[in-house]
Amino acid sequence: MWLFMLPSLAVMTVVLVYPLASAIYYSFLRYYLGGGTPQFIGLANYVELLGDERFWGDLLNTVIIVGASVALQLVMGMALALALYAATRGVRLISLLNFLPNVVTPVVGAIFLKWLFIGRFGLLDSTLISFDIYPPNWLGDPVWAKITLILADTWKFMPFLMLVLYAGLQAFDTQLLEAAQIDGANAWQRLRYVILPMMKPLILFVVAIRAMDAFRFFDLVYVLTNGGPGTATETVTLYTYQIGFRMLEVGKASALGVITLVIVAAMIAGLIFMMSRRGREAF
Amino acid sequence: MPHAIGRRHLFATATMGLAAPAILRRANAADVPVQLISHRYPGLEYYADKLKSALPNVAVDTRLMQAPDAIQLQRLALSSSSNQLDILWANSITLASYAKSGWLEPLDDLWAKHKDEFNLGDYNQGSVAGCSYNGHIYGMPITTNTMLYAYRGDLYDEKGLQPATTWDDYVANAKTLNAPPRRYGVTLALKSDMVNNELQSVMNTVGDGWFDKDWRPVFNDDRGVKAVEIIKHLSQYCVPGFTAVHNDEHSVNMSQDIAAQGQQWATRCATMDNPDKSRVVGKIKWTVMPQGGKQVMISDTYCISRYTAKDKDMLFRLLASALREENQRGAAALATPPRNAVLNDPALQAKYRWYPAVSQCLAVAQPLPALPEFSEASEIFNKRIVQAVVGQMETKAALDAAATEVQAMLKERGYYK
Numbered sequence: 001m002w003l004f005m006l007p008s009l010a011v012m013t014v015v016l017v018y019p020l021a022s023a024i025y026y027s028f029l030r031y032y033l034g035g036g037t038p039q040f041i042g043l044a045n046y047v048e049l050l051g052d053e054r055f056w057g058d059l060l061n062t063v064i065i066v067g068a069s070v071a072l073q074l075v076m077g078m079a080l081a082l083a084l085y086a087a088t089r090g091v092r093l094i095s096l097l098n099f100l101p102n103v104v105t106p107v108v109g110a111i112f113l114k115w116l117f118i119g120r121f122g123l124l125d126s127t128l129i130s131f132d133i134y135p136p137n138w139l140g141d142p143v144w145a146k147i148t149l150i151l152a153d154t155w156k157f158m159p160f161l162m163l164v165l166y167a168g169l170q171a172f173d174t175q176l177l178e179a180a181q182i183d184g185a186n187a188w189q190r191l192r193y194v195i196l197p198m199m200k201p202l203i204l205f206v207v208a209i210r211a212m213d214a215f216r217f218f219d220l221v222y223v224l225t226n227g228g229p230g231t232a233t234e235t236v237t238l239y240t241y242q243i244g245f246r247m248l249e250v251g252k253a254s255a256l257g258v259i260t261l262v263i264v265a266a267m268i269a270g271l272i273f274m275m276s277r278r279g280r281e282a283f
Numbered sequence: 284m285p286h287a288i289g290r291r292h293l294f295a296t297a298t299m300g301l302a303a304p305a306i307l308r309r310a311n312a313a314d315v316p317v318q319l320i321s322h323r324y325p326g327l328e329y330y331a332d333k334l335k336s337a338l339p340n341v342a343v344d345t346r347l348m349q350a351p352d353a354i355q356l357q358r359l360a361l362s363s364s365s366n367q368l369d370i371l372w373a374n375s376i377t378l379a380s381y382a383k384s385g386w387l388e389p390l391d392d393l394w395a396k397h398k399d400e401f402n403l404g405d406y407n408q409g410s411v412a413g414c415s416y417n418g419h420i421y422g423m424p425i426t427t428n429t430m431l432y433a434y435r436g437d438l439y440d441e442k443g444l445q446p447a448t449t450w451d452d453y454v455a456n457a458k459t460l461n462a463p464p465r466r467y468g469v470t471l472a473l474k475s476d477m478v479n480n481e482l483q484s485v486m487n488t489v490g491d492g493w494f495d496k497d498w499r500p501v502f503n504d505d506r507g508v509k510a511v512e513i514i515k516h517l518s519q520y521c522v523p524g525f526t527a528v529h530n531d532e533h534s535v536n537m538s539q540d541i542a543a544q545g546q547q548w549a550t551r552c553a554t555m556d557n558p559d560k561s562r563v564v565g566k567i568k569w570t571v572m573p574q575g576g577k578q579v580m581i582s583d584t585y586c587i588s589r590y591t592a593k594d595k596d597m598l599f600r601l602l603a604s605a606l607r608e609e610n611q612r613g614a615a616a617l618a619t620p621p622r623n624a625v626l627n628d629p630a631l632q633a634k635y636r637w638y639p640a641v642s643q644c645l646a647v648a649q650p651l652p653a654l655p656e657f658s659e660a661s662e663i664f665n666k667r668i669v670q671a672v673v674g675q676m677e678t679k680a681a682l683d684a685a686a687t688e689v690q691a692m693l694k695e696r697g698y699y700k
Contacts, residue, residue, distance in 0.1 A: 140524040231675075
């Protein structure tokens with residue numbers, strides 16, 4: 001048994017355990033990549049980061065962007081999944097077309113979106129101006145830049161939620177819906193009192209997966225705004241990147257990576273707890 | 284049934300297994316092409332191509348990307364003492380940083396050895412100085428780039444405007460020509476490292492520069508605040524989204540008739556007169572930035588990694604061959620040549636109409652501070668400047684915060700003892 005597990009354990013050690021242990025080790029060092037000998041400084045990196053106004057601002061940005069985009073993706077994904085569930089024709093074609101943004105490489109998708117949103121000569125601005133509509137400053141205004149990122153993330157990842165929820169609906173016992181219909185429930189009541197309660201475990205599952213993924217939000221924000229204007233769209237992962245790869249402070253960047261890991265782990269633990277509780281209710 | 288694997292098989296396999304690393308290493312040393320990581324713009328693309336055919340039987344793999352990405356990859360390779368990077372593009376700032384860290388091969392001896400063979404005495408001294416650190420040559424000059432005041436001559440004539448000699452005039456011209464959404468008065472590029480390039484002129488002419496002689500920030504004094512306020516005022520007439528704009532988008536704004544004026548790198552001038560890429564061929568003029576210029580000047584250079592496993596003499600000859608006079612003539616439209624024989628050629632000066640302006644601008648340009656940690660410092664104050672320009676913070680508060688953060692960083696790196 002152990003022999004069978006050895007290859008995967010070896011791979012896990014190389015790609016997961018070793019980097020994680022290294023990151024934790026480095027987080028206790030003052031380690032400047034540009035020169036000098038690393039020095040052990042205990043928890044100083046953590047103390048410095050937790051007292052850093054920029055870190056808290058970035059955490060708030062991350063929560064706003066992740067919260068809004070995952071909520072929007074859930075609502076739109078559910079609506080589209082229900083529409084597909086009710087549709088009788090063209091379901092495969094529509095779901096395929098909807099899923100296309102999700103299969104595009106994130107950086108390629110981000111570059112495409114940049115040429116869509118870029119000021120004045122972007123596709124969106126040019127189109128709106130041709131209809132005499134004065135477009136907002138998509139990437140240059142602190143508020144609009146956040147909204148643009150939320151829309152961009154939704155475009156990219158909503159299809160994933162749609163597909164999973166649609167698969168969940170496919171496994172749904174139609175007799176329950178028929179019974180509700182016979183009892184006089186209208187479409188909204190069937191959704192509110194039959195479909196959504198039955199789908200709760202699956203909804204929590206996809207939200208957990210997406211939230212975990214979205215918290216590591218990097219590609220889109222790096223290409224579209226690079227955290228700007230100023231730090232208006234800077235996320236925790238982008239700040240980690242700035243500290244590690246621009247400021248070359250490996251110790252501090254590692255500490256921020258560990259803090260992010262703890263936050264995401266706590267968030268996921270909370271969601272798993274909710275899932276298991278809801279799961280018991282559901283079954 | 285005979286055994287599928289006998290002792291002989293085991294012995295042969297073990298022998299091959301033990302010998303494999305040596306065989307593979309030998310194959311690697313001979314076959315692996317020279318590795319280059321470089322920034323990307325037309326001039327550098329041209330020279331990267333020339334490197335591939337510079338020496339017979341020497342293959343070169345070129346990886347070209349935007350400057351921040353190239354610098355990041357270079358730092359990763361060099362800081363880990365990797366021998367997978369042989370030659371690299373650097374600018375004056377990164378060269379100082381890399382040289383201070385001991386990551387670059389000093390080229391003084393190779394320069395002296397091959398001086399006659401490649402006519403290295405023909406390089407202008409300013410360009411060679413831009414490739415030096417602490418009195419040693421670390422790079423071979425590719426070009427010395429500077430920013431020019433680019434403006435639409437036709438629109439200026441139409442409105443009876445003159446090229447601005449003061450920053451107030453510069454803002455006033457932008458305001459006069461601002462006609463959104465059809466065309467904007469000015470284009471700014473305030474993404475990432477472009478912030479300090481865009482602000483170098485105003486910070487040196489209106490402000491007191493970035494640092495004093497002891498590397499203490501002065502960009503947050505009253506004059507520095509006034510300088511940033513000018514850019515904030517100017518941004519009202521700017522093409523939207525300027526905080527997400529880098530060089531490529533900036534060039535598009537000028538070449539596609541979206542902006543009436545702006546600062547432009549010398550390496551981007553040729554695109555303005557290229558009918559395949561520009562809607563304003565012949566309409567753009569260039570001059571020195573207001574109040575005496577003092578705009579940014581950066582030398583681009585090729586360096587040799589200290590950790591390369593390749594023969595360093597061969598790498599030097601590779602670079603020198605790619606940058607020989609004949610090739611620099613071919614790149615004259617794309618990059619200001621560092622060889623005197625090319626730069627001062629009257630035929631070329633007549634052919635490329637921006638050359639006289641480039642010469643004027645180079646005469647008054649100022650390099651960015653020779654602080655090896657300038658990239659890291661600018662990473663801090665560039666963010667704060669943008670926060671001030673877009674109104675996220677009061678200008679004085681933003682610059683004071685930047686100064687405090689920069690001082691803390693530099694103190695940690697051993698300054699102010």
